[in-house]
Amino acid sequence: MEQVKQFKQAYSQTPWRKQLQVIVAFLLVVVLAALVAGIYLSVTSQAATLGRQIQDMQIRMEGSQRLDLNTEEDVNLVEIEPIEEIRVKIADLQGQLATNMSDAVMKEKAERMGFVPSIPENMTYFKVPGYQGRPLAQLAPPPAPMTVETTVLAPAYRESLIEWLEHQVNLVSRSWMPGRPQEVK
Amino acid sequence: MNTSEVSSSENEHGWRFKLLALLFSLVAILIIGQIIRIQLSSDADEFRKMGKLYAKALHVYYPRRGAIYDRYGNMLAGSKQVYEVAVDLNLVRNPETIAFSLSKVLATHIGYDYPGYYDYVFRVASGVEITNTNYVVVADYVTGDELKQLSDWSQRYANTTYRQKKNEVAPSLRGLVYRPRLQRIYPEGEMASPILGFVNWEGVGIYGVEEEFNDLLSGDPQTFWVSVDPYEAGQMPNVKDGVDLILTIDREMQADVERILDKALDSSGADAGTIVVMNPENGEILAMASTPRLNLNKFWEYTDILNSSTPLNRAVSVDYEPGSVFKILTMAAALDSGAVEPDTVFVDTGQIEIGGIWIHNWNYGAWGPQTMLGCMQHSLNVCLTHVAMELGTERFYSYMQNFGLGHPIGIDIAGEASGRLKLPGDNDWYESDLGTNSFGQGITVTPVQMLMAISAVANDGKMVLPHILQSMVDNGRQFTPTRSVVGSPISAETAHTLTKMLEESLQEESSDALVPGYSVAGKTGTAEIATPEGYTSSMTNASFAGWGPTDDPKILVYVWLEKPTTSPWGSVVASPVFKEVYQEAARLTHLPPDDVLASLNGQ
Numbered sequence: 001m002e003q004v005k006q007f008k009q010a011y012s013q014t015p016w017r018k019q020l021q022v023i024v025a026f027l028l029v030v031v032l033a034a035l036v037a038g039i040y041l042s043v044t045s046q047a048a049t050l051g052r053q054i055q056d057m058q059i060r061m062e063g064s065q066r067l068d069l070n071t072e073e074d075v076n077l078v079e080i081e082p083i084e085e086i087r088v089k090i091a092d093l094q095g096q097l098a099t100n101m102s103d104a105v106m107k108e109k110a111e112r113m114g115f116v117p118s119i120p121e122n123m124t125y126f127k128v129p130g131y132q133g134r135p136l137a138q139l140a141p142p143p144a145p146m147t148v149e150t151t152v153l154a155p156a157y158r159e160s161l162i163e164w165l166e167h168q169v170n171l172v173s174r175s176w177m178p179g180r181p182q183e184v185k
Numbered sequence: 186m187n188t189s190e191v192s193s194s195e196n197e198h199g200w201r202f203k204l205l206a207l208l209f210s211l212v213a214i215l216i217i218g219q220i221i222r223i224q225l226s227s228d229a230d231e232f233r234k235m236g237k238l239y240a241k242a243l244h245v246y247y248p249r250r251g252a253i254y255d256r257y258g259n260m261l262a263g264s265k266q267v268y269e270v271a272v273d274l275n276l277v278r279n280p281e282t283i284a285f286s287l288s289k290v291l292a293t294h295i296g297y298d299y300p301g302y303y304d305y306v307f308r309v310a311s312g313v314e315i316t317n318t319n320y321v322v323v324a325d326y327v328t329g330d331e332l333k334q335l336s337d338w339s340q341r342y343a344n345t346t347y348r349q350k351k352n353e354v355a356p357s358l359r360g361l362v363y364r365p366r367l368q369r370i371y372p373e374g375e376m377a378s379p380i381l382g383f384v385n386w387e388g389v390g391i392y393g394v395e396e397e398f399n400d401l402l403s404g405d406p407q408t409f410w411v412s413v414d415p416y417e418a419g420q421m422p423n424v425k426d427g428v429d430l431i432l433t434i435d436r437e438m439q440a441d442v443e444r445i446l447d448k449a450l451d452s453s454g455a456d457a458g459t460i461v462v463m464n465p466e467n468g469e470i471l472a473m474a475s476t477p478r479l480n481l482n483k484f485w486e487y488t489d490i491l492n493s494s495t496p497l498n499r500a501v502s503v504d505y506e507p508g509s510v511f512k513i514l515t516m517a518a519a520l521d522s523g524a525v526e527p528d529t530v531f532v533d534t535g536q537i538e539i540g541g542i543w544i545h546n547w548n549y550g551a552w553g554p555q556t557m558l559g560c561m562q563h564s565l566n567v568c569l570t571h572v573a574m575e576l577g578t579e580r581f582y583s584y585m586q587n588f589g590l591g592h593p594i595g596i597d598i599a600g601e602a603s604g605r606l607k608l609p610g611d612n613d614w615y616e617s618d619l620g621t622n623s624f625g626q627g628i629t630v631t632p633v634q635m636l637m638a639i640s641a642v643a644n645d646g647k648m649v650l651p652h653i654l655q656s657m658v659d660n661g662r663q664f665t666p667t668r669s670v671v672g673s674p675i676s677a678e679t680a681h682t683l684t685k686m687l688e689e690s691l692q693e694e695s696s697d698a699l700v701p702g703y704s705v706a707g708k709t710g711t712a713e714i715a716t717p718e719g720y721t722s723s724m725t726n727a728s729f730a731g732w733g734p735t736d737d738p739k740i741l742v743y744v745w746l747e748k749p750t751t752s753p754w755g756s757v758v759a760s761p762v763f764k765e766v767y768q769e770a771a772r773l774t775h776l777p778p779d780d781v782l783a784s785l786n787g788q
Contacts, residue, residue, distance in 0.1 A: 051415030
């Protein structure tokens with residue numbers, strides 16, 4: 001028994017054992033620090049990349065672009081087209097479409113296709129049941145009707161304890177005051 | 186080497202290591218000291234400000250200007266993509282190339298086609314021109330084609346190898362930057378230009394609907410600081426686009442009415458003219474033509490077309506003495522008040538005295554006994570003066586005020602003139618004004634004021650406000666304001682009686698205004714124009730106001746031709762114009778002739 005005790009003591013007191021403890025502790029700290037640093041680097045680099053992408057989009061839409069750079073390459077830098085840029089394109093295309101369908105252009109096309117302006121003598125009128133006439137422009141739905149939200153929950157599910165107490169006190173006080181309207185259930 | 190030798194060598198070189206350590210420590214201490222000194226120095230705030238200045242850039246976000254449509258959704262005003270070209274002074278290498286390229290590519294671009302443009306760009310690009318910022322705009326509203334040319338030039342410069350001399354910089358467009366933006370376009374060119382107005386270089390609406398609804402159309406530009414630090418990339422402000430407007434006008438009718446007006450000016454030799462078509466039931470203006478017109482896509486030419494005294498829209502912005510067309514209102518007031526009946530007889534002696542002056546008829550003749558119908562049919566000034574006297578001063582002006590005269594009616598088009606209705610008590614009102622006002626002289630009105638007043642006669646006594654805005658689209662929802670009657674100056678019975686009188690009047694005189702197949706009522710007007718030397722018969726304003734079908738009016742037309750030369754009379758030059766306009770309006774609104782309508786309705 002005494003021998004075992006001595007062996008344990010000798011083992012625990014060996015110099016290499018102590019060094020190993022120090023080294024392991026140090027390495028543990030280093031590994032942990034590296035882990036934290038790695039995670040930090042990963043997160044911050046992702047944040048920076050996304051931030052740059054957002055800024056690229058903002059600059060592309062509202063900032064200036066260099067003329068001496070290849071525009072196509074520039075565009076490819078940002079895979080997602082900003083919605084503002086799409087809106088500008090839509091507005092531009094709508095303008096082009098309207099120009100191509102202007103009154104003068106359409107009349108010219110109609111004449112080219114052999115149509116002639118209608119004159120009163122050539123017109124025939126007849127009633128089309130259900131026809132309400134040429135519809136006026138409806139570019140968007142009308143405003144939504146005003147709805148007043150009504151709750152279907154019983155007071156017990158929405159009242160706090162204090163509100164419930166207050167309500168009960170009010171009820172009791174009303175019942176003791178003659179001439180006041182009573183709550184009807 | 187034994188232990189004592191190693192120890193001696195360490196002692197020999199140890200001071201060197203210590204010295205190096207000392208030096209490095211000193212440098213570190215100096216750096217840290219300098220950092221602390223700068224932080225605590227009086228310039229620290231200035232440095233911080235400079236840092237912030239470079240850390241963020243100010244951007245202004247301009248929303249898309251709302252589009253304008255006609256009643257059926259045809260676009261009348263929209264946007265197209267253009268570019269703002271600027272010089273970034275931090276990047277410029279060769280100012281000469283930039284100036285040369287820009288001045289060549291934009292040689293025909295409005296605003297940059299002047300000889301000194303090259304010098305200007307060169308001064309800016311070389312930093313000679315003093316500016317507050319490194320970003321200097323040198324060209325705006327550059328088209329996509331022009332930008333493409335500049336881009337091609339830039340690529341060619343970049344791809345060409347140059348044999349450079351010493352201190353010579355290779356040609357390059359480095360430093361030339363651009364950003365997209367939207368410019369107003371008008372797909373119909375000059376059509377409806379008096380109604381629409383235009384947007385100037387600064388993006389502000391001028392004249393017409395563009396000016397009246399500028400705040401709604403332009404939206405709300407927002408300023409935003411964009412950080413250069415990617416960790417501070419923030420969300421762009423949600424810039425709400427401008428509101429889209431839908432007008433009451435019908436594009437096809439507008440084009441036809443403008444064509445008819447141009448033809449009328451040619452045939453009558455008139456200086457200018459105005460035609461307005463309105464639905465008398467709700468005040469919707471279906472067409473409004475006025476001269477001169479302007480190609481809105483070249484709005485900068487407006488100074489060549491309009492001088493300081495010529496407004497873009499005569500129907501709204503010019504008041505004039507309307508002449509006999511005003512008799513509609515005098516007779517309406519007299520009938521409504523009971524001062525006269527349709528069959529009241531007046532013996533016309535050819536002249537009448539009021540307030541010390543003598544009033545004569547247009548032909549200086551005496552027309553003998555005339556009913557009120559005859560007075561209107563022959564447009565007798567003497568009779569209408571008598572009617573106004575029977576009505577009385579107070580009641581006459583009370584009715585005229587109820588008709589909305591003497592002040593702007595509040596039409597939704599910018600630049601409305603108020604007209605002038607002199608009232609008893611005004612310094613320049615005389616008793617004789619009652620007589621002259623009764624037949625439309627000595628009083629000024631705008632065509633839209635007349636339309637509003639006459640709408641009471643054409644719409645069962647209920648007066649409606651002429652308006653151009655049908656609805657607006659905001660935040661994905663279309664809002665249509667409800668229009669209400671703005672007054673009832675006369676009774677429905679009076680309105681019907683007068684309409685029948687004026688229908689009969691046109692038929693009996695076989696007026697050029699009569700429209701085959703349709704029952705119409707109306708009145709001509711010929712007013713002498715006041716000059717510094719007094720009124721002259723050689724220059725007149727010829728007008729016609731008419732409406733139909735008389736049983737249930739759907740179309741009200743007002744015609745005004747200024748200074749016609751072929752004939753001074755409204756009955757000769759303005760009446761046929763009404764007829765033509767009414768026919769077109771009936772065709773485009775699918776209004777069948779009276780007999781067809783009756784048969785369709787099973788009557």
